Amino acid sequence: MGPRPTGPIGPGELVQMTDTRGVKTTITTQPGAVLHTHRGQIPHDSIIGSSEGSITTSTRGIDYLIQRPQLDDYVLGMPRQAAVIYPKDAARIVALGDIGSGSRVLEAGVGSGALTCYLLKAAGPSGAVTSVERRSDFAEVASENVCRWFGGDPRSWTLIEGDLVDLPEAEVAAETIDALILDMLAPWECLDVADRIVRAGGALVAYVATTTQLSRFVETLRITGRWTEPRSEESILRTWHLDGLAVRPDHRMSGHTGFLVSARHMAAGQHAPARRRRPAPGAYGEDYQGPGAQQVDGGEAG
Numbered sequence: 382m383g384p385r386p387t388g389p390i391g392p393g394e395l396v397q398m399t400d401t402r403g404v405k406t407t408i409t410t411q412p413g414a415v416l417h418t419h420r421g422q423i424p425h426d427s428i429i430g431s432s433e434g435s436i437t438t439s440t441r442g443i444d445y446l447i448q449r450p451q452l453d454d455y456v457l458g459m460p461r462q463a464a465v466i467y468p469k470d471a472a473r474i475v476a477l478g479d480i481g482s483g484s485r486v487l488e489a490g491v492g493s494g495a496l497t498c499y500l501l502k503a504a505g506p507s508g509a510v511t512s513v514e515r516r517s518d519f520a521e522v523a524s525e526n527v528c529r530w531f532g533g534d535p536r537s538w539t540l541i542e543g544d545l546v547d548l549p550e551a552e553v554a555a556e557t558i559d560a561l562i563l564d565m566l567a568p569w570e571c572l573d574v575a576d577r578i579v580r581a582g583g584a585l586v587a588y589v590a591t592t593t594q595l596s597r598f599v600e601t602l603r604i605t606g607r608w609t610e611p612r613s614e615e616s617i618l619r620t621w622h623l624d625g626l627a628v629r630p631d632h633r634m635s636g637h638t639g640f641l642v643s644a645r646h647m648a649a650g651q652h653a654p655a656r657r658r659r660p661a662p663g664a665y666g667e668d669y670q671g672p673g674a675q676q677v678d679g680g681e682a683g
C-alpha cells in the first residue's frame with residue numbers, strides 16, 4: 382500500500398470521469414478498452430497519459446473531466462452489500478479513535494469495506510487493521526472493494542471471517558488494540574472481547590443507527606465499569622447551493638445516518654469511577670436495579 386499515484390494517468394488505474402451534469406463514472410484504465418456511456422464513447426487510450434484535471438470529449442461531443450477519485454467519491458460509488466459508513470462519520474470515527482500512522486485498529490463488521498478503506502488510510506503502512514466479518518459473502522465484496530481502492534491487498538490489512546463475539550484468543554492478543562470500531566446491530570454483545578483486546582487507554586467507538594441501540598449500548602457499557610463515561614454524538618452535514626444570488630442550503634440532505642458512541646478503556650483490574658452526577662429523575666424508571674440505583678428518585682425523565 383504505497384502513496385496514491387500522481388503524474389500522468391497510467392494503465393490499470395482508477396479514474397473518475399465527470400460529465401457536464403456532474404455525473405461521475407469510475408473506471409479502471411485498460412489499453413484498447415472503450416468506455417460506453419449514453420452520452421457517447423471514450424477510448425481509454427485517450428485517458429491514459431493524461432494529466433488529472435484535463436478534459437476528454439466523447440464521440441457525441443460531451444466533455445468529461447478526468448481525475449483520480451478521492452476516497453469519499455470511491456466509497457459512495459462502490460458496489461455495496463450492507464449500508465456503508467458515510468464520509469462524514471468515517472472522519473469522526475478516525476478522530477474519536479485517535480487513529481493515525483502506526484495505529485493498531487480492529488473493526489467489526491466489515492460490510493462493504495467503506496470504513497475499512499478509511500481506517501487503512503489513516504493507520505498507514507506502518508499500522509495494522511484487522512477486520513472481522515461474520516458473513517462470507519459480505520467479506521468477499523469488502524475484499525474486492527478494498528483491493529480495488531488500494532490496487533492490491535494492503536499488507537497492513539487482515540480480514541477474519543467469523544463473529545467478533547467468538548474471536549479466538551490466538552487471532553488477537555490481549556490488550557494490543559489501540560482502537561476498536563463496532564458497526565453492527567448488537568455491539569453490546571462484543572464488550573467481553575473488547576475488554577480483552579483493547580489496551581488500557583485505547584478507544585472504543587460504536588456506530589449505531591437507532592436510539593434504542595444507542596441507549597442499550599451505553600447502558601451496557603456503563604454496567605461493565607471497564608470504560609470511561611461514554612460520549613455520544615451525531616453529525617449533521619448540510620451542503621449548499623451556490624449559483625449567483627441563489628445561495629442557500631441544498632433542498633436535499635441526508636437527514637440521518639447514525640450515532641457515534643466513544644469511550645476509553647480502563648487499566649486492567651480498574652473500574653471507572655462512579656458517576657457523581659445524579660441521574661435525571663425518572664431516567665431509569667422505578668424498577669431500575671443497575672449502577673446508581675440507590676440515587677434514583679422516580680418521577681419524569683429530564
Ligand SMILES: C[S@@+](CC[C@H](N)C(=O)[O-])C[C@H]1O[C@@H](n2cnc3c(N)ncnc32)[C@H](O)[C@@H]1O
Nearest residue numbers: 463466490491492493494495496515544545565
Ligand atoms: C452495516 S454493516 C458494516 C458496514 C461497514 N462499516 C462499511 O462501512 O461498509 C454491518 C456488518 O456487520 C456484520 N456483523 C454483525 N454482527 C457481527 C459480529 N458480531 N461479528 C462480525 N460481524 C458482524 C454484518 O454481517 C454486516 O456485514
